[in-house]
Amino acid sequence: MNEISAAPPAEQRLHRWSWLFVLLQQLRQFILPLIVLVFAGRRSGPGGDFAEWAPLVGVGVLVVVSVLQYFTYRYRVGSDGITIRSGLLQRSQREIPFARIHNVGVHQSLLHRAFNVAEVRLESAGGQKPEAQMRVLGLDEALALERLVRHRGTATAPADGSDGAATARTDDESHTLLAMSTAEIVRLGLVSNRGMIVFAAAFGLLWQLFPDERLIARLAEDSFRQAAGYADDLHLGWLGIASAAMLVVSVFVFLLRLLSVALALAQYHGFRLSETQRRLTVERGLFARIRTSVAPRRIQAWFLQETLLHRWFGRRSLRIDTATGGPENDPRKLRELAPIATPDACDALAAHLLPGATWPPPQWRPLPRRAWWRLFAGSVPWNLLLAAVLAWQLGAWALLVLLWLPWSAYAAWRQAGRIGYAVDARLVAVRGGWWSRWWRFAEVDKLQALRLQRSPLDRWLGTASLWLDTAGAGAMSPPLRIRFLPEHEARALYAQLGRTLAARRLKW
Known part of the structure; x- marks a missing residue:
């Protein structure tokens, strides 16, 4: 702890080779115009010589800009946050409180590893861009900055409303929660697309x-x-x-x-999920190494998946939605806690990170089995439309497509037998699927909104659907919703969750 509490230098620069990485990043953005200038400039006549030299002039300008950014970029780590100064003619200064930093990402490409440096990204919740992007720091400096932000952030913004100083005194050892062997990664490749x-x-x-x-x-x-x-x-x-x-x-x-x-x-080579100072850290990558971390309190929802291929290998995958910003498909964003693992390992991991909650639920409440025809009815119009289009082009043989309807009805019947939900004081969970099974769950405290929805068909049949919204929900994950409930059951559940949320917010 003495090393962490020692005062850092007043101001620090980026690594001496940072200008090279900034230059390469800028060249990636301007490579297409430079290529156009190279090929378009090869002509005779007035102005031809200048057009041939223009790409070199452009590269020279980018080199100067990159070097100036290295000399003008400064950062200082204070007691409450990080101060960043940059710019030569137009100077800017940013103050980033530790409490605002929700994720620290350390990225190394092959070139980074050759120079023993890393790119550091400091991300906040909801932002589409990182709060700060440092290209580049020495690897030791990057890891030291990550540790310092983790410790200062834990002391500034403790979880569960506990005392910050007490939280900061927790054990600094790294505990491995999941490590993937080469055989597991091969299984992941076989079940993925x-x-x-x-x-x-x-x-x-x-x-x-x-x-x-x-x-x-x-x-x-x-x-x-x-x-x-x-x-x-x-x-x-x-x-x-x-x-x-x-x-x-x-x-x-x-x-x-x-x-x-x-x-x-x-x-995923060398995948390792560890826990340190109430933060989860994932390291992975064979050529480009990615190290990213997030606090468990930032986890908004969970998604457990088991496809047919997963079942053949006796495996599942566990993903999370977090409150950190950035695009969903950003490979540096922590989305996968267990890309592939045994069902017991996934359940144990979720139970460990959800203290006080019961996972898996001891009992699931099924939907009425007659709801199967609602699932089947949704696929019938598309099947009939496809058969009509193919029959118009191919003739009567295209009507064989209608043989899909019995299979679709059977699949809907089996799926309706698996759909269910579980709600207690801490956790709300929904499960579904038959061929490809999934579980979606979240802490009640993390629910952002409740919505009771009834379509004209629901009003005719006396049913309703309950939508539960959380922050950071991914587009590739199924929504957290309970469908086709009897209206009285849906309204009772809506009122129960509403009272629980209101009571929790009054305590805050």
Whole structure:
């Protein structure tokens, strides 16, 4: 603790190589105009020589700006926050209180690791941009700043309304909550669809490079004809052709899974979730190392997922919504507490971080089983529309699409048997899904709003849906809502949660 409480220097600069990383960041933004100048400037006549030298002049200006930013950027760590001064002609000074810093991110790319430096981001709740972005600090200085912000922030903004000084005296040891082995990361790659995402991105890039859809269609048609001609020369027959098609599909799926495993190894190698000073810290990455942390009190909601592939491996994934700002798809944002783990490990992790709450709930309250037809009815119009469009193009054979309706009805019946909810004084939870199962839950204190919704069909059937809003909800996670409840049950639950929230806010 003596090292942490020692007074830091009055003002500190960035790392001596920070200008290089600022330059590279600026070049990434201006690379396209510079390339245009290089190729457009190669012409004869008046002004041609200047056009050829213009890109070099632009790069020189960026170098000067980067060096000036290094010499003019200063930061000072005080007792209550961080002061940042920057600018030469237009000077600015920012005061960032420790209580406002909700997340400290330390990022290292391959170039960062070669120079033993790191980029530090200080983020607050609700902001789309970080409060401060330091490019770059020495790795030791970055980690020391992260520790100092964590300790000062804990003392300034204690959790659960406890005394700040008492909180700051907690043990400084790092406790590992979850560490992923290489075998677990391989399982993560096998159950994920990251390879398909890369394939879709590559297809989109190909479409942009060759906007003439007829060219791509001709390539696909020629490839199909060549394959059909080769199969005809071999006299494979329909059984052989079907086997060859299945083999091609199997090879394609295998390559996609192999790509998914490679991407998972690159992103999650060395994954470690630890707890220090009432903060959660995640470190991961093979080439680019990412270290990000968040206080458990900033967790707004939880999302537990178990797809069919997860069940085959006996695994689940645990994600969280936090109150920190920034885009949802930012890879530096702490979203995954357990990218893949056993069900017992996920439950134990949630129970550890939800003191006083009971997880998993001892009993789930199911919805009326007759609600299955409400789930089934939503898919019927789309199925009929698809069948009509295909029948118009392909004829009567397209009506085979209607065979999906019995399966859809069966899936809705099974899903209705799994939908349920659990509410107690500390936690509200909803579960759903059948083929792909999920659990969504949040502390009652973290609910931002309650909404009772009734559609015309609900009013006719005497049912209602209860929507529970939390901060930081991700678009990829199912909403926290309880659907198709009998109206009296929905209103009673709405009143119960409203009274609980009102009582908790009066205590604050």
